[in-house]
Amino acid sequence: MPFKRPQGVPAKAPSAGDDPAAVPTRAPEGLSFPEGTSRVDLPEAPPFEHAGARVFAALPVDLDADGDGDLLLVSQPNPEGEDPTTTPRPAALETVERTAGGWAPAEALGALTDEHCALEAATLRPLGSRLALAALELSCLAEPIAPPAPPVDDAPPEPEGDETSPQEMPTKALREQRVLSLEARPRTLFRIGLESEGEGEGAKVQAQLASLDHDGDGHPDLQLDLEVASAPPVRLKIPLLNRPSGLARDSAEPEQTLLAIANEAKKARKRQPKNARIAAERVLAAHRALCRESGEARVHLDGVRGLPCGVSLAAGRAASVLAAVAAAQGKLAESLSLVTALEDGGRFRMTDNDRARIDYAFEALLEKHPIHWRRGPAVALAGAPPLRRPALAFSDAQHVLVRGPAPRSYDLGTGALSPIGMGGDLLLRQPDGAHVITDLFRSCEGYHLRVATASQVVAGVVTGAAAAEPRILAARPPAGSRCPEALSSQQARDRGGLNVLAWTRRGVLLQRLNTLLLLELDDALEPTGDARELSGRDAPRLQHSTALTVDGRWLAVAVKRGILVVDRERGTAQLRALPDAGAGSAPSDVAISPTGTQLALLQGGYLWIGGPQAARAEAPPAAVPAPPLVDAPPPAPPEPDVPDEG
Numbered sequence: 001m002p003f004k005r006p007q008g009v010p011a012k013a014p015s016a017g018d019d020p021a022a023v024p025t026r027a028p029e030g031l032s033f034p035e036g037t038s039r040v041d042l043p044e045a046p047p048f049e050h051a052g053a054r055v056f057a058a059l060p061v062d063l064d065a066d067g068d069g070d071l072l073l074v075s076q077p078n079p080e081g082e083d084p085t086t087t088p089r090p091a092a093l094e095t096v097e098r099t100a101g102g103w104a105p106a107e108a109l110g111a112l113t114d115e116h117c118a119l120e121a122a123t124l125r126p127l128g129s130r131l132a133l134a135a136l137e138l139s140c141l142a143e144p145i146a147p148p149a150p151p152v153d154d155a156p157p158e159p160e161g162d163e164t165s166p167q168e169m170p171t172k173a174l175r176e177q178r179v180l181s182l183e184a185r186p187r188t189l190f191r192i193g194l195e196s197e198g199e200g201e202g203a204k205v206q207a208q209l210a211s212l213d214h215d216g217d218g219h220p221d222l223q224l225d226l227e228v229a230s231a232p233p234v235r236l237k238i239p240l241l242n243r244p245s246g247l248a249r250d251s252a253e254p255e256q257t258l259l260a261i262a263n264e265a266k267k268a269r270k271r272q273p274k275n276a277r278i279a280a281e282r283v284l285a286a287h288r289a290l291c292r293e294s295g296e297a298r299v300h301l302d303g304v305r306g307l308p309c310g311v312s313l314a315a316g317r318a319a320s321v322l323a324a325v326a327a328a329q330g331k332l333a334e335s336l337s338l339v340t341a342l343e344d345g346g347r348f349r350m351t352d353n354d355r356a357r358i359d360y361a362f363e364a365l366l367e368k369h370p371i372h373w374r375r376g377p378a379v380a381l382a383g384a385p386p387l388r389r390p391a392l393a394f395s396d397a398q399h400v401l402v403r404g405p406a407p408r409s410y411d412l413g414t415g416a417l418s419p420i421g422m423g424g425d426l427l428l429r430q431p432d433g434a435h436v437i438t439d440l441f442r443s444c445e446g447y448h449l450r451v452a453t454a455s456q457v458v459a460g461v462v463t464g465a466a467a468a469e470p471r472i473l474a475a476r477p478p479a480g481s482r483c484p485e486a487l488s489s490q491q492a493r494d495r496g497g498l499n500v501l502a503w504t505r506r507g508v509l510l511q512r513l514n515t516l517l518l519l520e521l522d523d524a525l526e527p528t529g530d531a532r533e534l535s536g537r538d539a540p541r542l543q544h545s546t547a548l549t550v551d552g553r554w555l556a557v558a559v560k561r562g563i564l565v566v567d568r569e570r571g572t573a574q575l576r577a578l579p580d581a582g583a584g585s586a587p588s589d590v591a592i593s594p595t596g597t598q599l600a601l602l603q604g605g606y607l608w609i610g611g612p613q614a615a616r617a618e619a620p621p622a623a624v625p626a627p628p629l630v631d632a633p634p635p636a637p638p639e640p641d642v643p644d645e646g
Contacts, residue, residue: 030059030124030132038078045069046102053106054078056091059124059132064184068098072186073106074122074134091119093134095186109186116141117174128211128220130182131189138174138193172196174300177209179222190222190240190247193300203285204229205298214239222247226254226290226299231278234261234286254290254307258283258314265321269357273325280325283318291315293347295479306479316348320357327361332573333514333566335361336559340497343560346479362561366577371599373579376410376607377417383460384426385438387450387500391426392591392600392607393544400591400600401544402607412598412609427457431505435525438462442494444483446474449500449508451525468525472498472510472517501548504540511547513557514566514573537569545594556592556599563590563599563610579608 031040033055040048040058048058048071057074064070076091090111097104113119117140127133173196179189194205206227214221222240227233236257240247265279288294292306299306319338326335339358342348381391383405393401400410402417407424410417428437436457439450451468477483478491486492498517501509507520510531516539517531539552548555555566558578566573578587581604591600599610 030057030126032057032121032123040071040073042069045098048096048103050075050106052077052079056119056122057124057134059126061126061132061182063095063182063186064097070098071096071103072124072132072180072182074112074119074124074136075106076119090114091122091136093180093186093188110188112136112178113138127179127209130220131211131222132180132182132186133209134178134180136176136178138176139171140174141171176300177207179209189242191302192224193303195298195300203289203298205289207299212239214241217242228282228286228289230282230285232282234258234282251308254286255309255312255314258286258312259317262314262317262321265318269321269325273328276321277325280318280322283314284322287312287315287318291347293479295476311345311349312347313349313351316342316350317354319348320350320354324357324361327358327365330572332365332564332575336561336564337497337513339560362575365575366562369574369576371576371610371612373608373610375579375581376415376609378605379404379602379607380605381426381602385436385452385457385460385462387428387437387439388426389428390501390546390591391589391602393546394591394593394598394600395544397593397595397598400607400609410607426460427454428500428503429454430503435467437500437503437508438466440472440495440498440500441492442475442478442487442496443471443492444477444481444485444487445471446530447472447496447498449519470519470521470525470527472508472519472527472531474530501546502540502542504542506540509540509542509548511555511557513559514555514564516548516555516568535568539568546591549592549594549596551594554592554596556590558587558590558601563587563601565592565596565599567596576610579603579610581606581608 037055038050038053040050040055042048042060050073053075054077055073055075059072060069061072062069063072073094073096074091075094077089091113092111093109094106095109096106112134113136117138119136120139121137123135125133125135174193175196176191176193178191180186181189190209192207192209194207196204206229208225210223210225211220212223213219214223219242221242224238224240225235226238227235234257236254238253239250241250261279262283265276265283268276268279287309288296289298290307291297291309291312292304293309293312294306297306301307319342323335323338323342326332326338342350342358379391379402381404389403391403393403395401395409398412400412401420401424402408402410403424403426405425407420407422408417409420430436433454435451436454437449438452438457439462441448441450448469448471450466451470452462452464453467456462456464456467473496475496477487478494481487481491497512499511501511501516503509507518508531510517510519516534518534518540519531520528522528537552539548541552542548542550544550545554547557553567553569555568557564557566559575562575562577564573564575576599579601581587585604587601587603589602592598593600597611601608601610
């Protein structure tokens with residue numbers, strides 16, 4: 001029986017990308033019911049009443065090829081007297097067969113939602129002659145991805161009274177599209193979900209599906225068109241070939257499209273750095289939004305977050321170009337952050353030429369800002385938990401405090417290392433001494449401190465359970481985790497570049513590259529909120545100058561390629577070379593003098609003192625202070641042409 005356009009809101013017509021030959025001239029149109037209804041009115045056919053259910057969408061279609069029009073429905077149980085907003089039930093895909101007497105009872109084909117998601121609206125429309133597209137608007141819990149772990153017989157009982165109900169947990173909007181086969185029992189061939197745009201999140205992604213016969217075998221294939229918001233947008237087309245085992249995705253994308261843009265950035269870097277930056281940022285934004293390996297993907301394919309992109313040369317090349325451009329522009333924090341990210345071998349791949357691009361950019365900076373280092377006495381540290389206070393601090397412009405079981409003072413003028421006869425252990429103590437910060441770790445929710453009572457730390461060994469584990473910052477679970485249950489031991493050891501400088505009366509002072517953060521705790525050691533960023537000279541006043549000076553102006557940070565010296569008042573930074581302490585010796589415990597003229601660090605088992613190139617082995621006279629280590633960024637020297645690999 002032919003159907004005319006019934007009541008309701010017509011679903012979107014087939015897109016222009018559909019195969020015109022595959023779309024019937026008078027294809028049936030779907031109906032959507034935004035408010036939900038139990039009745040579907042159809043001309044030239046009796047109405048269908050779905051008792052005890054809400055119908056979100058309907059599509060008239062002859063599923064059993066008997067010449068009568070059947071119905072494909074998206075519906076949700078709605079028992080009488082039950083509020084669907086407080087008692088959500090799974091939505092389902094259903095079929096209704098037309099019979100001589102009217103309609104057969106609806107037959108469920110499978111659930112469209114689970115306990116993590118609630119259906120808000122839906123549409124159904126044809127997609128070619130033998131496919132249909134179900135578009136669902138969902139409201140989902142923020143991180144419901146991983147299945148629960150199997151129960152353990154001797155597991156401790158679940159805590160009572162403190163659990164957060166699903167209604168109170170953070171939610172996100174998810175737009176899902178499902179491709180359905182129009183056969184006697186329709187089934188889902190493919191589904192893609194897109195997280196909606198939100199403040200502070202990654203680039204917005206849009207998707208369109210079209211029915212095309214890519215390989216000419218007479219079976220309807222699909223084409224997935226993705227667009228990642230940027231200026232200009234990143235657009236790519238992914239064929240999905242219809243095979244007996246299911247739809248086969250073209251694995252060349254998105255890497256093929258992103259690598260072409262990354263190569264554009266590489267070619268533009270020397271003469272058009274602005275264009276190179278734009279192109280590189282487009283690649284990295286698209287990689288974050290689309291790829292599973294980024295841990296931030298906003299696309300879900302068949303229920304799994306992100307496309308499997310593998311180790312990406314496109315993203316690695318784009319990050320190397322952006323790091324080199326940022327370094328040349330004096331944006332050292334951005335550049336160093338990218339260099340740190342590139343060490344993740346599970347996400348980024350680089351050629352030797354990509355690495356050389358970064359090496360040259362940093363070598364040019366180091367040559368323009370030389371520093372003189374002299375080696376001091378040997379220093380050995382012991383008796384500290386995994387997280388400890390800085391071992392070095394300038395007590396004044398001429399003396400470096402070396403903390404430890406037997407604290408000593410190093411005189412920059414004489415080179416003498418003398419006991420100071422006072423306490424100076426390596427514990428990160430609470431101002432009143434009752435508690436100690438012993439570690440920093442990552443969970444499924446973010447980054448946390450581990451706090452113990454002071455009596456639990458004996459000779460640097462922490463005994464007993466933690467007294468508190470306050471969260472520093474919220475963060476999404478890393479890619480490949482089994483959240484919401486737990487992270488692997490390696491993932492839990494990730495500190496996210498965070499380092500604790502001190503526990504002050506204002507709160508716990510942390511540093512992440514060139515940024516200072518303050519975590520405020522209440523009397524129960526619970527955070528009053530996530531750690532907040534401190535700007536300018538705003539910082540708790542410290543007793544001694546460590547990585548941060550007492551007045552909060554100067555900050556020194558050891559990084560892989562040198563020491564980043566930041567003038568927080570002026571917002572400038574420079575990179576200084578590390579001492580030649582031998583291969584494999586990593587620097588630690590960097591301290592900067594109160595005036596920003598001297599550096600101290602531990603490397604290769606020795607104390608090192610550094611200052612401007614003109615400095616002598618002795619400290620400069622007090623009347624003639626050395627110039628500060630940070631000055632205006634110099635113009636970058638011309639870079640010799642280095643042949644790039646294809």
